[in-house]
Amino acid sequence: MSDNVEIRETPAGGLEQAGTGLQDFMLLLQDLVLESSDVRNFLTEMATIIAGRLSRDGNRISCGITVVRHKRPAAVASSDRQAQSLDELQNSVGDGPCLTALRSATVVSVPDTGSDSRWPKYLRAASKAKIGSILAVPMHLQNQAQAVVNLYSPTAHGFSPEGTDEAEGLTGISAKALDLALNIAHLRDARDDLTAAMKSRTVIDTAIGAIMAQNRCSRDAAFQILVKTSSHRNIKLRELAAAIIFSISGEQEISTTYAE
Known part of the structure; x- marks a missing residue:
């Protein structure tokens, strides 16, 4: 000391x-x-x-x-x-x-x-x-x-x-x-927001791909179908996209390519 x-x-x-x-x-x-x-x-x-x-x-x-x-x-x-x-x-x-x-x-x-x-x-x-x-x-x-x-x-x-x-x-x-x-x-908080945004985008992109395959349409047309359905049913876009994916594959969680 x-x-x-x-x-x-x-x-x-x-x-x-x-x-x-x-x-x-x-x-x-x-x-x-x-x-x-x-x-x-x-x-x-x-x-x-x-x-x-x-x-x-x-x-x-x-x-x-x-x-x-x-x-x-x-x-x-x-x-x-x-x-x-x-x-x-x-x-x-x-x-x-x-x-x-x-x-x-x-x-x-x-x-x-x-x-x-x-x-x-x-x-x-x-x-x-x-x-x-x-x-x-x-x-x-x-x-x-x-x-x-x-x-x-x-x-x-x-x-x-x-x-x-x-x-x-x-x-x-x-x-x-x-x-x-x-x-x-x-x-x-910023990391969590980014993770949530990336996850939402992945879910929506997957749903758009499914609509394109079912309707044999372009990506823009599939996105418009998703937006109009979301507005008509008063459901959030991500929730509707998740419901579409679940109805097709039964999957409730879609993995993203984003890594922390």
Whole structure:
């Protein structure tokens, strides 16, 4: 171990290497990006890690993360059921500290849910759920998406200035990892769309060939027959093509020449 690395005792009673903690967190998230099967799985693991790093004895933090992607449903993940229920409640109410942070791209702090007059309906429910304070930290993403980290403490004034700084630091690093995860997800979506398109084209081409053989006509004429029948029966072109192939060969799946 290097002599110039400071070792200090944390409030939780553990030992942390100052100056290397955030780097370790970054490396952990990078590994998580590569190991996660999808964005929601990545977000759930990330929320759990953030909650664990911010928790202290007597102040167990819950973490929720909300991501809004362009033209896709919002992805919501949480470290535990309490964070999940509070995020779901806020989304159902349509307003609150976390949604405000998401819309304004600024940090929103609720030091005491029992005395804060903003968002009364939501904060009453949070206080009833034994949440004393809330901190919402937006993620600044390069990707075409918006995200916010929602932090819940069981005690009033549960986020000290140092704790808030740490939360913002972790969120900043997490945003870079989330950008990478979203880019990978975008590539996966593009691959899946291409695979589906290639499969549809193969099915339609096969059906056109069958119509050409049955009617002794050109490819263009066979395609027009398929289009007119699809419109007349109000059936999608690919579904009609698949039905034609099945009626002739009994095959429900047509393999494509596209390889990943």
